[in-house]
Amino acid sequence: MDIIPIKYDPKYVEKKIYHHWMKGGYFGSYPDKDKIPYTILMPPPNITGILHIGHILNNTIQDILIRYARMKGYNTCWIPGTDHASIATEAKVVNLLKQQGLSKIIMGREKFLYHVLKWSKKHQNIILNQLKRLGCSCDWKRTQFTMSQGLSKSITKVFIDLYEKGYIYRGHHVVNWDTEAKTTLSDEEVIYKEQKGKLYHIKYQIEGEKNFVTIATTRPETIFGDTAICFHPDDIRYFHLKNKKVIVPIVNRVIPVIQDSYVDQNFGTGCLKITPAHDINDKNISDKHHLEVINIFNEDATINEKGLHYKGMDRFEVRKRVIKELFQLKSVVKIEENHNYKIGFSERTQSIVEQRLSLQWFLKMKKISIHAIDAVKNGEIQFHPSKFKKNYFQWMEKIRDWNISRQLWWGHRIPVYYYGKKNSDFVVAENFEIALKKARKKSKNKKLQSDQIKMETDVLDTWFSSWILPISVFNGIHHPYNREISYYYPTEDLVTGSDILFFWVARMIMAGFLFQKEKPFKNVYFTGIIRDSKNRKISKSLNNSPNTMNLIEKYGADAVRVGIMLRTNAGKDFHFDEKICLQGRNFSNKIWNAFRLIQSWKIKSKSDKTDISESSNIAFIWFENRFYYVLETFEKFFIKYKFNESLMILYKFIWNDFCSYFLEIIKSSGDFRSKYVYLNTVKWFENILKLLHPYMPFLSEEIWNLIQKRTSEEALIISSWPKKNSYNHDILVSFEKATEIVSQIRNIRNIKRIPYKRKLVLFTNSIIEKKCDSVILKLANLSKIVSIKKPVKGNFFSFLLGKDRYFLSEEKENIFFIKNKNDQDEIIDVIKIEREIKYFDNLLSRIRKNLSNDKYVKSVPKQILLKEKKKENDTLEKIAILKGYLRNQ
Incomplete structure (x- = not known):
């Protein structure tokens, strides 16, 4: 037999077992x-x-x-x-x-x-x-x-297929622009954060008048891209502006005043400046009203030539200087401090995202989303948990064309080749040779050379x-x-x-x-999303994740897996704490120690089923039924993707049922174990390892291989999952009641500091756990269990389970029970009886002392003397009864 290490070493075991799996080719599939x-x-x-x-x-x-x-x-x-x-x-x-x-x-x-x-x-x-x-x-x-x-x-x-079918096109759209990476981002790659800023109230002069209209903006630097002023059609405050024009300060550009229901009448002044090149909503308004679109930003978010004397400056520096100039022009009405608004940040570079008009490649999404919506709606695809279907439908039903191009070098280069100066002078092809043929045909220029066509520099969205x-x-x-x-x-x-x-x-x-x-x-x-102690999502970009390899090095992979899986729940966020890995490691050690205990047993060469105690026999009957109950419950949770609940069922089954009860019951006082006990213990332990394997693959495989010599075809990883079987529910109920009694007795021992080696006596009026008496006797270290109908009060420890009352005696030789005159069982406390006999002996001595005193007898009334003699007889009778109790035990 192999020497089993006292301490489980996950680093050594995990490396060895993974090599074993790889060598066995267990992961492959054809x-x-x-x-x-x-x-x-x-x-x-x-x-x-x-x-x-x-x-x-x-x-x-x-x-x-x-x-x-x-x-x-x-x-x-x-x-x-x-x-x-x-x-x-x-x-x-x-x-x-x-x-x-x-x-x-x-x-x-x-x-x-x-x-x-x-x-x-x-x-x-x-x-x-x-x-x-x-x-x-x-x-x-x-x-x-x-x-x-x-x-x-x-x-x-x-x-190429999608382009040829008309799904992919090239066009100008307002996109999210990462000013650091200098590329577009999808809406989902922009993280919006609540910020405190300023709301600037700026007045624009009405053309041909000395009057002004005031607008409110958080971004005065975009004033160079203004192409209209807009108010809500129902806002009577601005009806006088219909069909009029205003002059943009600094730029002195004349722009129209328009109306659109998009405008929020309650925001700012209720009148907006429209900058179509730098706001998607402004662009939508612009398209409806056929406004000019002016792009004022370079790729790095500096101002281009449209910004006049601010050309080349950073956008936030321009904001400061523009406000200063507007003050000089007396165009600033007021500035609201501590204004709350949201700013978009790039998920990848953390830079502030700029909305910017750009020529990009897009994929039409509306038509191809129909089947995808139906598949989730009709249950063809199931979401776990189902609550995410709502988010899914909301996004799908409002889906916009997908900007698939990125201004990067690393990625799949877009298979587009340009051959002319017009935006339409391009072909889509899988390589240069095919592109050249297509370009010659499309341009009707048979002399077009390969050095005259250039491949698209952009790459596709990851x-x-x-x-x-x-x-x-x-x-x-x-x-x-x-x-x-x-x-x-x-x-x-x-x-x-x-x-x-x-x-x-x-x-x-x-x-x-x-x-x-x-x-x-x-x-x-x-x-769920794992969060840190500050409730932030754990991610690479925030650099707030614990070093996962250090955790595995410290606790072992199985421990980390179990720790995390005990906390996780489908779709629910949870906070990471390294203590969960410690719980996983403790569980690993518990299982390893159980294995070591079994392997330490000395086995009798000849023994059969009759060679075991009553309590062990009950333990095997119960554990078999318990296993199949746990298997059923485990799978019920597992197939519903409730992995934490299925693991918790298994965790308690191993820690409590197998280690704390089963192994304790079958434990023998001698050095040797029945072969029947050993083989059946191993059988159920191996079934446990099968349930454990998906969660703790390394430890389970190591014990599986050590507990019996096996061939490569018998590896746990490819063993058969236990098959379901029927179980007797009554046995489980009886045993659970027995363990509850044991738990109560152990609690009393702890509270009263009664050593475990000292035997106790249990009195009860319950019969439901009678079949498990031998288990209770062993686990609670009782000398006997006495059934009584109605106990009398005594100097005992008592507890209640359901409607059943239990009495516990600290020392068995001082306790017995008798039938009273109503044929009911009465608990008798020997120490208490002896105290009462002593009391009545003293009382009898005082009475007799009085009755033997002639002076006393002659001096007291006859009535009192008769009472004293009666008291003497009653006391003698009580002493005789009490001594009779003791003689009968």
Whole structure:
């Protein structure tokens, strides 16, 4: 027998066990028509650093699902991968190069991408190794990277197909502009924060009059882009301005006064300045009224030539100077301090986002969203929890065209080639050769040369590569009906955060119906957001995540997994505290110690079922029924994606039922154990390990291998999940009642400081736990349990369970019971009786002393003397009865 270490060493075990799994090839998957597939696509972590605690949560849940399905007999396929994360990665590399005195622009695109690829390879390896440290049982040969050649070809094909079908177009729109990364952002990549600022009231002179109209704005620097003044059609305060024009201060541009119902009459003065190039709502108004659009910002948020003498200055510096000049022109009416308003920040660079008119590539979304809405509405795709359907429908029904182009170098380059000066002088093609042919044909210039066409410098939004992942990972874009996608698609479960419901989940659903005519997955499980002590979302950008590898190094992967899973709940946020990992480690140690105890037993060479105690026999009967009850309850929660509840059921089952009760009951006072006891204990322990495996794969596999010598075909990871069986509910009720009694007795021992080795006697009028008396006797260390109908008061410890009253005697030799004249059981306290005998002896002595005194007898009335003699007889009778009690025991 192997020597079992006293202390469980997760670092040694986890490394050894993962190597064991990899060597056994247990993670791989191939299409098999005889087995049902179960597929999960990993949300690919960004290659911008190490895994944060949110990734640990997400991937632990996926591993739990895949291990459970594997043991249930499914052909499991978990596809891992990483995401190139265009904006975030480019920003990281740009900053890294800056520290080295290098510039992206000076070195050029090719050399810059060399550095990014070097970064990406390094961080891909870091992330994949961290996933392995966590215990992720992915099919590593299927590892994907969203910038891989295969996925890139799929993305190019999708772009071309959508363009040719009229879904993709190029146009001028007001977009969110990241002034640091110098690229557009989607609405979902802008984080709005409440800020205190100033509201400036500025007056504009009415053309041809000496009168003015006052507007209120938080951004006076955009005055150079004003092309109209607007008020609500129902606002009678401004009816006198109908069909008039005003003069923009500083610029002296004459602009019209218009009316639009968009205007909030209660904001500011109720009169707005319209700057179409720098506000999406202003642009919408501008389109309706055919206003001029003036862009005043450069890419870095400095003012361009439209800003006159402020050209080249930073926007916030311009704000200060413009207000100063407006004061000089006497155009400032007042300034409201501490005005609350929201400012948008880039999720990736944390810079203040600028809305800016820009020529970009867009994907029409309204039509392709219809199937995606219906699939969730009719339950074809299930959300867990379902509350997120409301958010989903709200976004989908108001969906806008998707700005898919980004002004970056790192990413999938847009397959567009320009050959002329007009905006329409371009072709869409998969490479230069095809583009040249298309350009010659479109331009009707057969002499057009390859050096006369230039490829689009922009790249596609990162999410444009991710939205087709469930299809592209099986090469379904190029070969829609190949063997792999026909077998594995649609995938089963998607585990993700609700914060990318629109970024990714909704778009994948649209892509699934658009390209595969089928949903991409059946279920979406939304994790809660993990927050820090300040209630902030834990993220890479805030750098507020604990170092996950340090946690695993300190506590072990299983401990971290269990700690997190005990706290998580579908769709609910929770605060991270390192103490949860300590709880996981304590649980690991509890299981390891239980294993060590079993392995330390000396087994009798010959023994059978008859060679066990009554309490042990009851323990096996109860534990078998308890196991099947727990299995049923565990799976009931598990299939509803209530992983924390299923784990808590298992946690209590192992800690309390198995360790605190079962092992304690079957514990023998001698050195040897019955072979029957040992084999059956191992049998149920192995069943426990099966339930435990999805949550604590390393520890469970290690014990599984040590408790019996096994071949590679008998690894726990590929063992069969326990099958459900019937159970006797009455046995569970009786045993639970017995454990409640034991718990009460143990509490009394603790409170009264009665040593456990001192035996007690229990008196009760309950019979429900009678079949478990032997268990109570052993666990509570009682000498006997006495059934009584109606106890009398005595010097006992008592407790109540339900309607049943229990009495506990500290010392068994001082307690017995008798039948009283009503045939009821009365508890007798020996010490109390002896005290009473002594009392009556003293009383008798005093009475007799009086009766033997002649002077007393002659002096008292006859009536009193008779009373004293009667008292003597009564006392003698009481002493005789009490002594009789003692003689009968």
